[in-house]
Amino acid sequence: MKSTFISSDEENIIVLLHGNSSSSKVFKDLRLNNSVLIPTLSGHEINENPDDNIDFSLQFYKQELISLINSYDQPILLVGNSLGGHLAMEIANQIKKLKGLIIFSAPPVKKPINFEEAFIPVEALQTFLKEKSTDEEIASAASVTVYEQKFTEQIVSDFKNSNPKVRSATAEDLFNGNWSDQYKSFTNLKCPKVIVSGSHDPSVNKEYLKKVVKESSHNTSYIELENCGHYPTLERPEEMSTIINHLAGDVFKLHLK
Template identity: 25%
Template sequence: MKNFHLNYVKKYNGSLSILFLHANASSLESFKYQFSDESLKDYTLWAIDLPGHGDSAKAENPSEVYSIKSMGEIIAEFINQNISQPIVIVGSSLGGNIAIEASSKINNLNGLFLCGTAPLSRLEDLGEAFLPHPSNAFSFLDVPNEDQLNALCELAVGNFNQHYQLIKEEIKRSDNNFRSTLLSNITQSLFSDEKEILSELSVPVAILQAENELVVNLDYLKKLKILHLWKNEIQLLNGAHHFMHLTHPKEFNLLLNDFVRELIR
């Protein structure tokens, strides 16, 4: 996994870093409202295109790279090589699973901020962790058609259709091999016990859930045992959708600011 080319952006130069990890078939562009928000200018902001996404490299050996476990190793390696400051990782959906996977391998982790993420322990969790929406299966298609692309946009942002073009472009730019390979690797349980990691993790963990979530099951999240759950409860964003950082950036950024400020008090 060493020297896998990851595209990234960096902004500002604060004493604490915030690193953003995007969802399946998305890119770092999805965090544009976080990078344009001056309320976050006191921190060093980083965002990475996951392997096979955006301008990051496509894997020559997809089955070895496109798993939660392998991508967690790649992200941890990037952080340890490039970021010496204390760091908070913001993970959207799959990005949150990768953040959990990476957490035990990061030297300077101060917190996890997870949004629209369903932590998994075993393959059997999938049925309870995710809602039975018919469009969820489209997330693992190599080449979704136009109707399926529209359905995926609706899953991510509901009727906030000003974001549809960006989401479609990100899906089309991503490696067609990524989604089916990821699913295959998930069915082979190529991920750590994420629930156990959260139950033992020594840093604060924020869990955000959108009111209009169509992907992750809130009842499943409520059963998680997290050692240091921020505010001792899941944070619900009224009116928001799965990509809450896009549909409700103001509310999202306020919560992120609150979380980070509590860490550095």
Template identity: 25%
Template structure:
């Protein structure tokens, strides 16, 4: 990825373009590169910012969804951002929801794709065969409708991560926190516009999760992408960007 990661005051992030802020939050096993096609599409018209969430660097006691939402709050204050459009995938969507519940005055709109917060079918809370490359490959492929999206580079990266003992402890703590922190009772507090862009074949946060989000969020709209799994912005970037653009145009003057 050709984007420069900036380091300032303990924050690592990508920032491209100028204009209204799109703040992008990656998932638990995700990376900044997951949003590459989104950055390329919108950096000519928006100020696209992606903080690297410190999943592996937080103290164990603070390793959870709330801890990450607090980190996002510090980052937003540091960058003096307001009226942002917040986009989150998987755990990043969950963090976006928690942040918005507590700081709705800073958020113009939300876009969630494959978000946790209600239910997720993750690695199952453990890595019983984490030494097995084939097992990890199978799990990474499970993320997508088309297993070919799980490139060797992507599988290698996850395999390396889950075989790092200190990282796997943080991953399990974060996954358990996400399961515990169910958002169902808080979603009615989010009054801003919310776009739900979901893979029709998402096996991690299945279609019924999107439908429940749509029922519980007062001002939401749900769009489907066919033949697509848990990370639409990676697997179907053109369709994802088209739907994202339609939503951004709709809320432009609100």
């Protein structure tokens, strides 16, 4: 698994996980105060990393991420967008030095998956679960995901630079019940947690997110960003930088005590 590590004077690490058919570019405008690790999920950014015959299953991603993150043996704040948020919840209990978790555009689902409760059905977004799509379908899906249309170019570019088999593998895992009980993992996780939601995220049920926060143990909060869609770090990088830096400051201070 390819990854980028940006070192700072801090030993603590913020791990940023991108979503399905996305890339590390959705994090490019963040300004963070700690060292940062950005894994590139196999099958993404394929102009740089072909990944012709790689497994794109959830299980493979989990194994790769757990191995990579734990190899640093440092205090970790996990941050995940969309599929990256779901992956963060899938692996959280296996990250040895996990200190905090931030997820966005990723409702903690139950098992079997509570589609109707956690998600809002949007026909255009089915494109993110299909191997073959027309340019028109891709453009339509990208347009729906963001509040300001100036961000669609990045979404389309990332989509086209990802292996189509990533999408079919994600769909297979999703509909075959291969995801764990993320609701149980999230609500019972004994570290500070934040759920961020864009006010105009088309696919996630915000009332469900608020319910999850109320039912969570430990320190859990919900933050909604105005005029924002499915990609808060791309659409609202200043606000997201503040949110991430604030939680990082809190959880890494707790680590030092």
